[in-house]
Amino acid sequence: MRRGPTPFESYYLPVGSGASYTSANFPIETLLSNSSYNGEPGNIWTYLLLDIPRGAAGGNIHVQLSSDVKINYEVYARFGGLPSLISWDYYYANKTRRSDTSMFFMLYDSSDGKINFYIMYAREGTWGFGLRHLNTSKGPTVMSLSLERCPKHCSSHGDCKFSFDASGLTSYRFILNPLLVTFTFRPFPFL
C-alpha cells in the first residue's frame, strides 16, 4: 500500500520575501540583499526565525541545504535568539566541524553538496537560524526547514503512528485547520 506524506509535517518558508514558492525549498541567494555583501566573507550572515507553536513540542526540526556544487554556508541554530560563532545550540560547518550527534542532533547523509540534519524534540518557542556565508556562492543553494514527527520517515523501520497527535489534535487546530477539515470528511468519502 502506498503511503502518502505524513500529515503532521509543516514546512517553513520566508513568505514575505517577495518570492512565491511552489515547493518546500527556497533559494538562499535571493534572501541576501546587496547591503549584506559589504561584509567580509565569513562575516555575512542571513538569519531565519521560526516559531514552534505551543503544543508542537516533540516535533523535530529538519534542516536541509543542497547545491550542485560545494555548499558555501555554515548553519547555526539557537533556541530563543540569534546564533553567532560564539553562541549556538547546534551547528554544522562541515563533516568534521559540527555539533556532536546525540539524541538531540541527528545527522543524515551530509556531503559537500548537501547538509541534512535534525534537531530532535525541538522546544516550543522561537528558534533562530544563522546562515554564515563563507564566500560568494558558486552555484545556487536551496534550503528547506520543516517540522516533522518522524526523522527520515523512521529510516524505513516501521511506520510513524500518530496516536499522540490524535489525543492532542486541539493543540494543532490553529495551524492544521485545513487538514482537520479534510479529516472530518474522511469517514464519509462519498458525501
Place this chain on the structure above:
Amino acid sequence: MMTGNFCNSPVYLFSCTTSDVNNALNATENNTMLENMMTCKSNLKTFCAYEGVPNIFSLDIINVAEEFTVMASDVKFSDTTSNKTTGANDVGLMCFVRHGAMPSVTVYDYSSDLNKAPLVIHSPLIGRWYITIVPINLVNTQDSNVTACYSVESRMLQCSLGKAGPNCTMDIYTLQVVFFARFILPIIEGKYTDINY
C-alpha cells in the same frame, strides 16, 4: 511581584519605551533607519540597599534584540543615621543576570560591577530576564547603617524590521508555516488508510 523566603522582597519590573537619547546617538552613527533603542526602567527612580542585600529586577524581551545593557548611575552612599549622602566611587554594585530564573551570587548567566562599567549582553535570548544588584565594599566606611543608593536602567538595541546582526546590516526573515497541496492529496485521492489515528 514579590519573592524571597517571606514573600517580602519586591521584584521591580522594567517597562520599556523608545529612547529619545538614542535618536541623537543614532544620528551620529548615521544609521537612524536601522536601529531602535529602547530604554527600560522601573517606576521608582532610586534604589537603596545595605551591603550584600540584593534588589531584584526583571525585564521581558519579546522580540529578537541585538544588545541588552544594564547600567547604574547616581551611585551614592547614604547614611541613614546622619542622613548624609556622599559620592561613592569605591562601592561595588555587583549585577547578576540570568535568563528565565532568579540569579544568585553563584548561579547566573552574566555578571559585572555596574559601578565600573555597564553590563552588555549581545544577542540576548527572548524571554524573561532577572537582574539582581548587590552593593559590596560598603563596610569600608565602618558604619553599618550605610546603604548604597543608585538609579538603574537597561537599554535594548533592536534592528528595524528585516535587519539583524551587529550594526543591523544583515538580513533576517521570519518564516511562516506553509502547507502544500500534496499533504492533502492522499486524502483526496481516496487513500484514507494512509492516515493513522
